[in-house]
Amino acid sequence: MRTLDELDVDGKRVLVRVDFNVPLKDGEVADDTRIRAALPTLEELRRNNAALVLVSHLGRPKNREPELSLRPVAGRLGELLGTDVRLAPGVVGDQAIAMANELQPGDVLLLENVRYEPGETKNDADLADQLAALADAYVNDAFGAAHRAHASTEGVARRLPHAAGRLLEREVKTLTAIIEDPAKPLVAVVGGAKVTDKIAVIDRFLEVADAILIGGAMCFPFFKAQGHDVGSSLCEEEGIAPAKLALEKAAQGGCRLELPNDLVLGDRFAAEAERKQLDGVDVPDGWMGLDVGPRTAERYAAEIAQAGTVFWNGPMGAFELEPFAAGTRAVAEAVANAPGTTVVGGGDSAAAIQQFGLADRVTHLSTGGGASLELLEGKTLPGVEALS
Template identity: 60%
Template sequence: MELKTVKDIEVRGKKVLVRVDFNVPLKDGVITDDTRIRAALPTLQYLLDQGAALIVMSHLGRPKGERKPEYSLSPVAERLGELLGREVKMAPDCVGPEVERMAEALTPGEVLLLENVRFHKEETSNDPDFAKKLASLGEVYVNDAFGSAHRAHASTEGVAHLLPAAAGFLMEKEVKFLSYVLENPEKPFVAVIGGAKVSTKIGVLESLLSKCTAMVIGGGMAYTFLKVQGHSIGNSLYEEESADTARSFLEKAGELGVEVILPEDHLVASEFSEQAKAEYVDAVDIPEGKVGMDIGPRTVEKACARIRGAKTVVWNGPMGVFEFPAFAEGTRKVAEAIAECKGTTVVGGGDSVAAANAFGVADKMTHVSTGGGASLEFLEGKPLPGIEVLKK
C-alpha cells in the first residue's frame, strides 16, 4: 500500500494542520507516559525544518462531546514544547473566532496546539461543517495519528477531503510494516496471537491463517480451542458462542497445513486472582475447579523454537495473565524469543505493547505499533478510513 507522505507535498511557508495521537495517560494533570508525543516528533520536526507553521490537533480520553477540564491537552502543550525546544501555544478550543485568530497569526516555525477535538460531539460524528472549520485553519493536512486511523472522524477523515493531504512518518512506518505482514511476509512466518476471547481475535486469526507457517495461540481464548478438541479445561474461560468458529478455524488450518500450537501444559490457579498460588499441570487437560492462567514451560519451549527460526513474526496478545507476576512467565519468555528473532518482528495491540515494554524488549522489535484497535483492524484486513484517504 503506497501512501502520499509529507515528503510528497510542499509545506514551506504554509500552515500545516497535523493530526497526531496525543491520547496520553494522565494522573492528577501530569503525563505519566509521553511515548505517543515522542512518536510524533520526527514528523513535527521535519515540517518545522521545512519552514512550516504547525497547527496540531488531537483527542484525549473520552469526554463524549463535553468540555471536561480533566481531558484538556494543556499538559501536552507544555511537554511538547520541552521536547521540541520551542514555545507551543495552547488554543482555548479547536474551532471558533479566537482559534482562527491564533492560527492566522502563526508564522513559520511556530506551533499551536488545539484543544481536545472530542470536546465537540461533531468530531466523532464526522460532521462536515465541523470538518470545514478545522480545515479552514490550515493550508495542508498531515495525518500522523495511526492510533485513530480506524475511526472516520472529522479530524482523521473529514478534513483529508478538504485540504491537500499526506501521511506523517509514523503513519507511513505503521502501514509499511503491517502491510508487509499481510501482503508479502518472508517465510517461515509465525503469528503469535493471544488475549481473552476468540470473538475479539478471530478476524486476525482468519486473516493471517493463509499466510502463516505456524500459529501460536495463547491467553484465555486458547481454552475454547482446547475445549472443542475434546479436552477438559476446568473453570477456564470458555466462549460457547465461539465454539463453532474455533472448530471450523482448526479444520481450515489443517486443510492449509498450518501448524497450530495450543497449550500442551499450563500454569493454573484455584481462582482468578493476583494472590492466587500458581500450580503446574503437566498435561493438556486442566483439572476440575482449576483456572488456566498461563502457558506452561513445554508449550513455551515449543512456541519459542518456532519463533526463533522464523523470518517473520507478528505478535498480538499475551499468552497469559502477565499482569499477575506469578503468571507472567509465558508471555515474558515468548516476548524475549521474539526480541531474539533475527527476522522481521512486528508487535501490534495494546496488551502486547504493554508486555513488550514491561519486559524491556520493545526496543529489540523491528516495529512496535502505536495503535491498539487500529493495528488489530489493519491485521484483520479491514480498510481504515484515516488511511484510505491518504493513498496515492
C-alpha cells in the same frame, strides 16, 4: 497514499492529526511513547518551514471533563520539542482561529481534545470544515485512529492538500509487507482474551502464515471446541464456534495452528492467588488458566527463533499479575532475540514488551492495536484511504 515527500509545506500552516491518547497520572503524562512516536514528523515539518496546528483525542469524554484536557500533553510535547507549545482553549471557534492565524513557521499550537466536540466521532461535515479552515494542508500521523472515519481523520483530509506522516507511512508499509511479502517462515503469535476480537486476523494468517501460536484466555474456546475441560477459566462462549472452524481450516491447509500443551493455573484472578502448574490442558473445577506453561513457552520461543518474520499481538496470560507473567515474558524475550523481522502489533503486546524493557529490540512496535489488526485483515482504513 500520499507522503510528506509529495506535500509542499513551506511557509504554510499544517493541521497534523496526531495520536496523543496517552495515560495521565496526577495531572502529568505517565507514558509519553505515543508523543515521541510523532516527533519525526513534527520535526521534519518544522524544518521545512511549516507552522503546526495539532489535533488529537484523549480518552472518551462525555461532557468536556477537565481531567481529559490535553494541557499536560502540551507541556510534555514542548519539553520534547524544545519549544513552547500553546494549547487552544477549544477545538474550533474564534479563539482557535486567532491562535492559528498568529503562528509563524516553526510554531506549534495544540488544539484541545477533539472529542470534546460531539461532531468528531460522527464525521460531522461542519466540524471538518472548521478544522480545515485552520490550515493550508493536512497531515495524518495518527495510525492508532486511522481505522475510524472521524472528522479529524477522514473528513478534513477531503478538504485540504494532504499526506501521511512518517509514522503512519511506516506503519502501513510494515504491516502490509507482513501479508504481501514476508520473509519466510511467517509466524504469528496471537493472544489476548477473545477469539471473536481476532478471528478475522487468525483466518487471514491461516492463509499466509506458516504457523500461528495461540495463547492467553483465547486458547480456552479452542480447548472447549476440542472437548477439553476449562474449569473456571475465562472462556468466551461466542468464540467456540469460530475456534472450531479455525481448527478445521488449519487441518486442511498449510498453516499449523499451535495451542498450549501446559498451563499455569490460579484459584482466582489475583496476584496472591494460589498457583500451580498443569502438565496438560484439562483445567480442574475451581481453577483457571492464567498463563501458558513453561513447556509451551519453550516451544513457542523455538518457533519464533527460526522465523523469518514474526507478528505478535496479545499476551500469553495475565502478565499484569507477576505470578502469571512468565509466558508473556518468554515470548517477549524470544521476539526481542529473534533474528528475523519482528513486529509487535500494539495494544497489550506493546505494553508488555515495554514493561519488560525490550521495546527497542524489535523491528517495529505498532502504535495501533485495532488499526493494526484491521489492516492485516485486509480491511480498508478510512483515515488511510482518505490520503490517496
